[in-house]
Amino acid sequence: MLSTQAKEALGPLFPILNKVRLQFLRLKLAGNKVLCPCCGSKYSEFAPFGDSRRKNAWCPKCESLERHRLLWMYFENKTDLYTKPHKMLHVAPETIFMSHFKKQKNIDYHPVDIFPHLYPAGTQYFDVLNHNEPDNSYDVIICNHVFQYIEDDKTAINNLYKLMTPGGWGIMQVPINGKTVKTYEDSSITDPQERLKAFGLKEHVRYYGLDYADRLRAAGFNVRVDDYTAEFSEADNYKYGFWKGDAIYYVSK
Ligand SMILES: [Zn+2]
Incomplete structure (x- = not known):
């Protein structure tokens, strides 16, 4: 997930690039060790997030954070x-x-x-x-x-x-x-x-x-x-x- 400024800079490209990235992450993180209460999806882990690449943070389906x-x-x-x-x-x-x-x-x-x-x-x-x-x-x-x-x-x-x-x-x-x-x-x-x-x-x-x-x-x-x-x-x-x-x-x- 990008900052508001980065999203604005990418303009209309942002939703397309983000969708591709999320699809890739859903495949890469296939599994059933974590469960997102917001969307019900299961993964091996949540995706890393932010500049610090915080682990087990970002749901690649609904984009929820911790x-x-x-x-x-x-x-x-x-x-x-x-x-x-x-x-x-x-x-x-x-x-x-x-x-x-x-x-x-x-x-x-x-x-x-x-x-x-x-x-x-x-x-x-x-x-x-x-x-x-x-x-x-x-x-x-x-x-x-x-x-x-x-x-x-x-x-x-x-x-x-x-x-x-x-x-x-x-x-x-x-x-x-x-x-x-x-x-x-x-x-x-x-x-x-x-x-x-x-x-x-x-x-x-x-x-x-x-x-x-x-x-x-x-x-x-x-x-x-x-x-x-x-x-x-x-x-x-x-x-x-x-x-x-x-x-x-x-x-x-
Ligand atoms: Zn979710």
């Missing part, structure tokens, strides 16, 4: 997402979830982003920092891997809190540096290469530490930092291609 597969099972087994009526706001909608959520009769689904053209058809324009939606509009809010791109993450988190109905819940994942407690940010670092070094990606404006939950709590959310991977054996963590210890940030109001 975090998608973990959340997929979390939604099914740990939330009422599929068992009660919900009005859901999904910011920066992951393709794999979007196609699934759209099909659910109990979910009044609203996929949104500030760059809707980068997401599947049906995604509406929405600026988390500046919108006109009334308070208490959504009882489920999913907003994953968004805040690390936003300078004023405090306003973004506050706005999502206001949009959530009392009794509602959400998932708000960000990349976390598990080795540090304190979030690292420095607004004087603006050069893309310097940001890459400091925050892990050229477009990121900070690298959250373990104090990320405090930022969510400061907005008013109740926060449960849930290590769902701990409920699985070593063998099952491998089988589903999870990233062991990858905590889920479950918020509620």
